[in-house]
Every structure is written in structure tokens, then in C-alpha cells.
Amino acid sequence: MFEIIEKRELAENIYLTRVKAPRIAHSAQPGQFVIVRPDKQGERTPLTIADYNSEEGTVTLVTQALGVSTRKIVAKGAGDYLADVAGPLGRPSDFVAEPIEEVRKRRYIFIGGGVGAAPVYPQVKWLTERGVEVDVIVGAKTKDLLIYAEEMRKVATNLYIATDDGSEGFHGLVTALLEKLINEEGKQYDVCVAIGPMIMMKFVTLTAKKFNLPCIVSLNALMVDGTGMCGACRVTIAGKTKFTCVDGPEFNAYDVDFDEAMRRQGMYRTQEQRALAIHKEREAGHKCNIGLDR
Amino acid sequence: MANKIPRVAVREQDAKLRATNFEEVCYGYNEEEALLEASRCLNCKNPRCVPACPVGIQIPKFIERLLAGDKSGAAAVIGEDSSLPSICGRVCPQESQCEGSCILGIKGEPVAIGKLERFVGDWQLENGRPAPQITKNGHKVAIVGSGPSGLACASDLAKMGYEVTIFEALHEAGGVLVYGIPEFRLPKERVVKQEIESVIALGVKIETDVVVGRTITIDSLLDEEGFDAVFIGSGAGLPRFMGIEGENLNGVLSANEFLTRANLMHAYDEEYDTPIYVGRKVVVVGGGNVAMDAVRTAKRLGAEATIVYRRSEKELPARVEEVHHAKEEGIEFKMLTNPTAILGDEKGWVRAINCIAMELGEPDESGRRSPVEVAGSDFEIECDVVIMALGTSPNPLIASTTAALETNRRGCIVADEWGATSREGVFAGGDTVTGAATVILAMGAGRKAAKAIDEYIKSK
Numbered sequence: 001m002f003e004i005i006e007k008r009e010l011a012e013n014i015y016l017t018r019v020k021a022p023r024i025a026h027s028a029q030p031g032q033f034v035i036v037r038p039d040k041q042g043e044r045t046p047l048t049i050a051d052y053n054s055e056e057g058t059v060t061l062v063t064q065a066l067g068v069s070t071r072k073i074v075a076k077g078a079g080d081y082l083a084d085v086a087g088p089l090g091r092p093s094d095f096v097a098e099p100i101e102e103v104r105k106r107r108y109i110f111i112g113g114g115v116g117a118a119p120v121y122p123q124v125k126w127l128t129e130r131g132v133e134v135d136v137i138v139g140a141k142t143k144d145l146l147i148y149a150e151e152m153r154k155v156a157t158n159l160y161i162a163t164d165d166g167s168e169g170f171h172g173l174v175t176a177l178l179e180k181l182i183n184e185e186g187k188q189y190d191v192c193v194a195i196g197p198m199i200m201m202k203f204v205t206l207t208a209k210k211f212n213l214p215c216i217v218s219l220n221a222l223m224v225d226g227t228g229m230c231g232a233c234r235v236t237i238a239g240k241t242k243f244t245c246v247d248g249p250e251f252n253a254y255d256v257d258f259d260e261a262m263r264r265q266g267m268y269r270t271q272e273q274r275a276l277a278i279h280k281e282r283e284a285g286h287k288c289n290i291g292l293d294r
Numbered sequence: 295m296a297n298k299i300p301r302v303a304v305r306e307q308d309a310k311l312r313a314t315n316f317e318e319v320c321y322g323y324n325e326e327e328a329l330l331e332a333s334r335c336l337n338c339k340n341p342r343c344v345p346a347c348p349v350g351i352q353i354p355k356f357i358e359r360l361l362a363g364d365k366s367g368a369a370a371v372i373g374e375d376s377s378l379p380s381i382c383g384r385v386c387p388q389e390s391q392c393e394g395s396c397i398l399g400i401k402g403e404p405v406a407i408g409k410l411e412r413f414v415g416d417w418q419l420e421n422g423r424p425a426p427q428i429t430k431n432g433h434k435v436a437i438v439g440s441g442p443s444g445l446a447c448a449s450d451l452a453k454m455g456y457e458v459t460i461f462e463a464l465h466e467a468g469g470v471l472v473y474g475i476p477e478f479r480l481p482k483e484r485v486v487k488q489e490i491e492s493v494i495a496l497g498v499k500i501e502t503d504v505v506v507g508r509t510i511t512i513d514s515l516l517d518e519e520g521f522d523a524v525f526i527g528s529g530a531g532l533p534r535f536m537g538i539e540g541e542n543l544n545g546v547l548s549a550n551e552f553l554t555r556a557n558l559m560h561a562y563d564e565e566y567d568t569p570i571y572v573g574r575k576v577v578v579v580g581g582g583n584v585a586m587d588a589v590r591t592a593k594r595l596g597a598e599a600t601i602v603y604r605r606s607e608k609e610l611p612a613r614v615e616e617v618h619h620a621k622e623e624g625i626e627f628k629m630l631t632n633p634t635a636i637l638g639d640e641k642g643w644v645r646a647i648n649c650i651a652m653e654l655g656e657p658d659e660s661g662r663r664s665p666v667e668v669a670g671s672d673f674e675i676e677c678d679v680v681i682m683a684l685g686t687s688p689n690p691l692i693a694s695t696t697a698a699l700e701t702n703r704r705g706c707i708v709a710d711e712w713g714a715t716s717r718e719g720v721f722a723g724g725d726t727v728t729g730a731a732t733v734i735l736a737m738g739a740g741r742k743a744a745k746a747i748d749e750y751i752k753s754k
Contacts (some may be wrong), residue, residue, distance in 0.1 A: 023509050032508075037465055041566045043559070044465070068567045084465040086503040189574050224559065227505055228689050229473075229531040230551035234542055241535065241542060246691065260542055263642045267544045271569035279567075 001081040005058055006075075010147040011140075013065045013173050014115055015074040016050070021085045022057030024049075029096050030123040031218065031250050034059065034087030035226040042083065045069045046223045046245075048119035048195075049088060050148070059085070062118035062147065068279040089226045090249045091124055093193075094216075100130055106190040108134045108214075109181070110156075111174050111204055113196025114141075116146040119218060125155045133157045134183050135187065139174035139196070139244035143167035174200065175207040182211055189213055194253065199264060199282045202258035215253035222267060235261050301403040302331040309622035313593050315560055316477045319619055320384075321407075328413040334363040335405045338397060343407060346395040349738040351369040351375045353392055353407055360414060369418040372411060377741065380419055380485045382734045383412025383582075385475060387613045389736075419488045420593030428497065431455035436521040438506045438692065441469020442733045443527035443724030445493050445749050446740035447747075451497035454748050459521075461504040464559070466558060469529055470725075474550070476587050478594070479616075482557075507691035512699070516719060522754070523719045525746045526707060527740055528692055530725035534684040536579070536667050541682075545573065545644035549580070549588040549683035556591045572597040577647050579633055580683030581605065586616040588681045589625050599625050600675065604632040604665045609671030628663065630654070634672065636680055646674040671688045688726045696720070704729055713743030714750075723746055 006018040024034060028049055035044045051060035065074045076082065095103045108127060112120035117138045129136050136156040140146040141164045153159045161169025162177040170177045180281075181187040192215040193202040202218040208215035220231035221244040233244035238255035242248065305321040306312075312319055322329060336705060337355040343353045352371050360370035372379045388394070388408035396404030435451050439442045440462040448458045466472050471486045478693060494500065504510060506528070515521045533548035535541050552570070554559040561570035576592040578585050581603035593599040601620070606629050610617055621627065630652040637646045651671035654663035693701045700708040700716035706729050713721040723739030725731055 023504065027509055041560075043567045045567075070301045072567075084503050086463065086465070086509070089505065115552070118471070124743050165697055177343060224551055225464060225473075227508075228691060230554050231533045231535070231548040234541060241537075246689075260470065260642070263544060268569040268571060271571065275567060275569065 001083060002085040004076055004078050004080050004082065007077045010062065011145045014147055015063050015065070016060060017063060017073065017076070018058050018060045019082060020057055021059045022054075024059050024085065024087050025052045025057045026051040026054045028059060028088040029092035030095030030126045031119075032088035032090050033119075033226075033249060034061065034085050035063065035089060035223065036073060036082055037084040038069055038076065039083050040251060042072055043069040044084075044224055045073065046089075046220065046226060047073075048115075048220075050118035050120060051122055051125075052191065062115055064115045068275045071276075071279065071283075073153070075078065077187065078192075086226065089245060091247070093250055095127065103127070103130070106130050106132070107139065109186060109189040109192050110131065110134060111137045111139065111178065111192065111194040111196070111200075112148070112152075113139045113174055113194070113200040114145070115147065116194075116196030116200070117146075117152065120193070121148050121151055121155070124152065124237055128155050128157065135160065135181070135189070137162060137174050137177055139163070139177070139200075139210070141165065155201070173203070175203050178204065178207055179210075191216065193217075198262045201253065201256075202262075204255070205253040205258070208253065216250050217253040217256060218249045219251060219256065219261060220249070220260065220265075221245075222265060232267075234264070299330065299334050301334065301406055302327050304406065304409055309619075309624075311621040313590075314479065316594060318481050318512070319478050322416065323409050323413045325413075325568060329361060329412060331406050331411055332357045333413040334398065335361075336397060342393040342395040342397060343405075345373075347392050348732070348734050349375045349741070351392075351411075352592065355412040356414065357405070357407075357410060359646045360410065365414060365417050366421070366424075369423075372414060373423075376451050376734070376737060378442060378489055378733065378737050379411050379415030381415070381442070381471060381480060381489060383408050383410075383415050384480050384485070384734075384738070385613075386734050387732065389614045399673075415487075419492075421746040423492060424482065425495070426453050428453060429455050430457065433457065434521045435747055435751075436461060436515045436519070436524045437527060438512075438524065439463075439469055439527040439529055439724075439726075439734065440490070440500055441471060441529050441724065442638070443526060443529075443736040443740035443743075444469065444525065445490065446497045446737040447525045447527060447723070447744045448740075449493045449496055450741050450744035451747060452493070452498045454744070455749075456498070459499045459501060461506050461510070462500060462502045463505040464558065465502050467500045467502060472560055473554045474558055474584065474587070476553065477589055478590070479587065500732035505691070507695040512692065512717075512720060521719065522751050524716075525713070525740070525743050525747060526692060526720065526726055527724045527736070528689060528726045529736075530686040530730040531549055531689045532687045532705075533682065534634060535682055536633065536635060536688060538635050540638055540644070542548060543636055543638040543644050544642055545571065545678055546680045546682070548584055549578070549584045549681050550611055550686065552588050552681050553591065556595070562591075562595060570595065571679065574598060575677040576600070576679040577675055577677040578681045578683055579603075580685070581612060582683060582685065583612045583616055584685075585683035586612045586620050588683050590623060592679070593623055593625060593682070597679070600628055601625060602628045602631045602633060602647070602675070602678070604630065604663065606630055606654060609662050628675070632665065632667065633680075637674065644678050645674045647680055648672060649675050686725075686730045688729070692726075711742070712746035713739060714746060721750075
């Protein structure tokens with residue numbers, strides 16, 4: 001059982017949960033994730049690590065409540081317990097193991113879309129703490145859905161904000177802002193790291209390609225165990241099947257078959273939607289009299 | 295003459311009914327049946343069954359104790375060589391081990407050794423084991439993985455006085471006994487949990503949600519956490535795929551994923567949130583126990599279920615009993631058939647599997663006649679789910695994060711007969727050393743390593 005130390009709403013349906021998990025806090029590196037099971041009946045849900053503090057022994061998770069299990073996670077508050085938090089899983093970002101002098105030579109642009117801003121944060125923090133120049137774009141549909149902008153401002157060299165509706169920062173998609181930074185503001189980058197919805201990562205990759213800008217993405221495939229045992233998270237990378245949980249989650253974006261990855265994310269959509277509908281009814285205190293929840 | 299009595303049939307759940315539920319198939323013997331079956335044993339002077347048992351259980355001796363009405367004595371005899379009789383009695387391939395060499399089997403039917411072992415094991419689970427006197431020796435041993443080898447190693451070391459901690463990557467202890475083998479073959483609450491509880495009762499600590507190689511490492515256990523030795527019993531959890539076209543379509547999954555969803559994650563139980571997809575028609579590729587477990591699980595979840603296997607029925611590596619049960623439950627067997635591609639619909643979901651007929655050619659290195667494709671015999675089997683049950687190999691996570699731990703080209707950790715690896719103080723056993731094998735071999739390896747660890751620590 002893992003105790004929740006803090007829980008707060010970051011935006012509508014997006015919550016920060018800081019949980020006591022000393023072993024994970026001690027070992028976590030940028031780029032890694034955890035698997036959370038909210039309660040005994042819950043699914044094992046992969047969540048990105050938004051921050052970690054080994055002295056406190058805590059790990060910060062950001063969850064968007066979409067399905068049954070994520071709703072269960074965010075329903076828990078400080079003092080409550082998550083049944084399981086396992087990790088840190090996946091390979092750390094490549095730069096963690098590279099000689100820091102090499103990393104310092106590069107100019108990084110990070111793009112965090114939606115909840116993707118959360119896993120970008122520990123990477124940017126790690127790099128700028130070591131004197132690497134990092135620009136960051138944080139994007140959201142609208143101002144109210146922006147997360148981690150303030151935290152990011154403290155660690156990023158330059159922070160740029162994009163909203164689809166123009167309610168804050170640049171009016172448009174993160175891809176258009178990236179083009180503008182390079183074309184109009186004379187920015188030069190050596191590496192782009194994009195984390196967010198699969199469709200966003202696909203289009204950031206296409207944009208990066210236009211500039212021959214090397215690009216890394218962090219894939220959020222479906223998973224069960226997260227340790228290489230089930231293969232649910234299979235993705236095609238440069239024509240070869242890889243497991244996101246152990247070979248990733250970060251891959252060279254040019255090699256990723258995004259269309260297949262998006263299709264595979266929908267593998268259980270029908271069951272998930274049905275389960276969510278039943279869960280919402282239960283939350284509302286309804287009991288199905290004709291047995292549709294059986 | 296004892297052998298005039300026919301082998302006592304074991305009571306089973308009706309095939310039609312059980313194909314719709316997850317309750318245990320085989321009810322096992324009651325006392326009367328067990329005693330009658332025990333009376334068939336000839337108590338051979340030179341028993342052929344004992345050397346055929348991978349851990350050398352004194353079979354005639356335990357049967358003799360049972361027949362004499364001394365169930366706890368029978369349990370003690372088994373306990374000398376096996377720590378998981380309830381489990382092995384259910385899942386061992388007896389027909390190729392003890393029962394396969396029983397002298398009665400030459401002209402008639404062998405003694406039902408597995409069912410007798412199960413009877414004794416279950417009796418012991420219900421009545422409790424005598425608590426051993428343990429004197430703590432002040433040394434700490436870490437065990438990686440809570441499957442059969444880890445549990446066996448832990449329980450022996452705890453009895454010797456070691457302070458033992460098992461680290462388990464998943465949220466529940468038991469390894470393959472929990473995520474792999476289905477409820478209808480190995481009940482979790484009644485059998486597996488009880489076995490684990492009895493290990494905990496010896497003072498063994500189990501820490502779940504710890505992925506060795508990620509959360510902690512072998513080196514951190516030895517250098518920072520003060521363990522004197524480590525036993526790696528992390529199993530063979532990495533699923534194999536065929537590498538054919540269409541394998542990443544929606545609806546293609548490994549048996550590991552399918553069974554983990556169903557068993558560990560209880561997807562068959564509406565109280566649990568885990569989704570599972572079976573569609574209408576499921577094809578399972580493979581012929582081992584895992585393939586049988588997957589196909590019978592699919593059937594129980596309401597699908598039409600078919601096994602596709604490239605050799606003939608004689609070569610099926612699964613236990614004979616599982617094949618027999620699967621057939622009774624209405625599983626279709628397509629033998630001498632090999633998939634060549636998986637075909638998808640316009641949305642990327644499985645619609646069929648393309649297969650080719652095979653014939654048996656010359657024997658290969660395993661001694662089995664190797665299957666050869668029959669040219670031009672391609673045909674399609676319509677289906678919406680394909681489950682790959684082609685075997686597993688050890689997860690590379692531990693080997694790749696532990697310096698100087700030697701592995702072979704199949705990814706297995708190299709260890710000697712007693713489990714010693716290339717690293718001092720690091721021992722290994724079970725599937726992670728042998729590649730996917732049996733519960734009893736893993737259990738035996740865990741117990742041998744416990745002895746070796748004891749000697750190693752004492753000699754330090």
C-alpha cells in the first residue's frame with residue numbers, strides 16, 4: 001500500500017498525486033514511468049512520473065481521469081492509499097547515461113502537450129540543473145487546461161505556451177509554434193523531445209522532419225505488467241517489433257509507426273467505454289435492475 | 295493381487311458445465327478413493343518411479359504411509375523432497391515422469407501418483423504443517439521472484455534460520471502459479487495462497503511491486519541492503535512471437551497477456567476492472583500447457599476456440615490430461631497446421647489466420663519428427679483473436695542490470711547444478727536458468743540453491 005501525501009486538481013479532470021514510494025523515489029530517472037493499481041479490483045495503469053524526491057521518498061504522478069481506473073486514482077486524496085505503485089519502469093532518457101559535456105553541446109526543445117507536460121518537467125529540470133539549455137513548449141486546448149506552466153517556467157531556459165484557442169500564449173498548435181520559433185525567431189535546435197497525445201507526437205515528428213531536426217517521443221502504449229511479460233505494448237520501430245515498457249518508452253520518432261500505435265491503443269476501447277458507463281452509474285448511486293452491469 | 299484393482303477414476307466437473315465456469319475441473323480423490331488407489335502400489339523394491347521424479351520423491355514410501363492411515367507421515371515423506379505437493383500433484387506431467395515409469399503401466403494403468411500426492415498435499419494444507427523450530431542465524435538472503443523456485447528456496451532457507459525477503463515485481467506473490475496457470479487447473483485461494491501463507495508463516499517477508507533491475511538491483515541488495523546472498527528465480531516471462539505478417543493487428547496477443555488478464559487481473563470476474571477481448575472465434579497457436587490454458591480460458595469466456603499446432607497430436611508437449619480435458623470441453627484441434635500470416639480487416643483488426651498444412655519429416659535434434667510444409671496447401675481460418683503460445687524466454691532485465699552475470703545465447707542465466715552463477719553470492723534457478731520448464735524442476739532448483747547458499751554463507 002502506498003500512502004498519498006498530497007492531491008490537488010491541476011486543471012479540469014487532471015490531478016496531481018504525490019505518493020510515498022521511497023524505493024521508486026530513490027531510483028527514478030527522467031523518462032521513466034510507474035504502474036499504478038488503485039485498488040484490489042483495479043487495472044494496472046501506466047502513469048508518467050512528473051517528479052520525484054529521494055529525500056522525502058515521494059513520487060509525483062499526474063493523472064487525467066478518463067477511464068474507470070484513472071477515475072479511481074484521482075478519487076483518492078491525501079491520507080488514502082493506492083494499492084500498488086511499481087517502478088520506475090522503462091529505460092531512462094538517453095541523455096542520462098551520456099557524457100554531460102556532449103549533452104551540453106546540444107540545444108533542446110521539449111514539447112509537452114496536455115498531460116504530456118508533466119513527464120517533460122523532470123527531464124527539463126534534470127538538464128537545466130546540469131547547465132544544459134532547454135526551451136520548452138507547453139500546449140493545451142485552452143488556458144484552463146494548461147498544466148505545469150509555472151513549474152516549467154522555473155526550470156526552462158525559455159518557456160513558450162500554445163493554446164488551440166489562443167486564450168494564452170501562441171494561438172495555434174504546438175507544431176505551428178515550433179515552426180514559428182525556427183522560421184521567424186531564428187531559433188536553432190539539435191534535439192526535439194515531444195510527449196503528449198499520440199496524434200500530437202505524430203505531427204511534431206512530421207514538423208521536425210521538415211527541419212531535419214532529430215526527434216524523440218515517449219509512447220503511451222497499453223500495458224499490463226510493464227516489465228516485458230505480456231507484449232500488449234508492442235510497437236513497430238524501424239520495421240521491428242519492440243516492447244514500449246522495456247525497450248522504451250522513448251524512441252527515435254522517425255522510426256515509430258504512429259498509425260499502428262494509435263490503432264493498438266484502441267484495442268479495448270469498447271470494453272473500456274462500457275466499463276466507464278457502468279462505473280459512472282455506480283458512482284451516481286444507480287443500481288442496474290436489468291443486469292447490464294453483470 | 296493389488297494390481298487387479300483398476301485405477302480409481304477421479305471425479306471431475308461435467309465437461310459441458312465446466313466449459314462455462316472457472317471452478318476447478320478435477321475434484322481429486324476423497325479419503326476412501328485415495329486409500330483404494332494407494333493399495334494398488336506394489337511398493338517395488340527398486341521403484342522405477344523415484345528416479346523418474348525430477349526431485350526424487352520417495353513415492354512408494356509416502357504411499358505406504360498413506361495406506362497405513364498416517365497422512366501426516368505421508369506428508370513428511372513428500373516434504374523431504376518437495377515443498378509444493380498440492381501444486382505439483384495438479385500440474386506435474388506425471389505421464390512422462392513418475393506414472394510414466396510405473397511398472398503397473400506396462401500392462402495396465404499406472405498408480406495415480408499425482409492424484410495421491412495432491413490428496414496428501416491438500417490434507418496438509420487443511421490441517422496445517424507442524425511448525426518447525428527455527429533458530430535465527432543472523433544472516434540475510436534476498437530472493438528475486440515469488441514463483442515455485444523462489445518460494446521453495448525461501449522456505450528452506452527460513453527453516454535453516456536465515457532472514458529471507460522475497461522481492462516480487464507484480465502486485466501478488468506466486469509468479470506463474472498466479473499469472474499463468476488458470477484457476478480451473480490450480481485454485482488460487484484454496485491452494486496457491488495457502489502455500490504462500492505457509493512460507494510467510496516461517497517468517498519470510500514478501501515485498502511486492504519491486505522490479506529487480508529497476509526499483510532495486512542485485513548489486514544494491516548485496517552492497518546497500520546488507521544481504522549475504524541473492525537467489526534469482528525470476529522465471530521465463532518474455533513471450534515469443536512468430537515474426538509473421540499481421541502479428542501487430544488488433545486482436546493478436548501473447549498467451550502471457552491473455553492469461554495475465556484472466557488470472558492475475560481476474561478479467562473473467564465482473565467485479566474487476568480489467569478488460570479482456572475474446573471475440574467470437576479464437577485461434578491459439580501452440581501445443582504446450584500454456585496453449586491449453588489459453589484456449590480453455592477463451593472457451594470459458596464464451597468464444598469458439600481452436601488450437602493450431604504444427605506437429606501431430608503425438609508431439610503435443612502439453613500434459614495428456616490437459617489435452618483430454620480440452621477435447622471434452624469442445625476445443626477444436628487443428629494438427630499439422632502452421633500459421634503463415636494473420637489477416638486484418640480495413641480497420642486493422644484480425645479477420646482470419648492464414649495457415650499451411652504440414653507433414654512430418656525427419657527427426658530433429660529434439661528427437662521429434664520435424665514438420666515440413668506441404669506446398670500449395672494454404673488455407674484461411676476465420677477468427678477475430680489470435681493468441682500466440684509459442685513459449686517464453688527469461689526476461690533480460692536482471693541480467694542486463696547486473697555486472698558480470700553470465701548468460702547464454704538463449705538469454706538464460708548460467709548456473710551450475712547447485713545454482714551458483716558467475717557472480718559470487720548470486721545464485722539462480724528455475725526457468726531463468728533452464729528456459730521455460732516445469733514447476734517441479736523450478737521447485738527442485740530452488741531447494742538445491744538453498745543448500746548451496748547455506749554452505750556459501752557458512753564458508754564465508
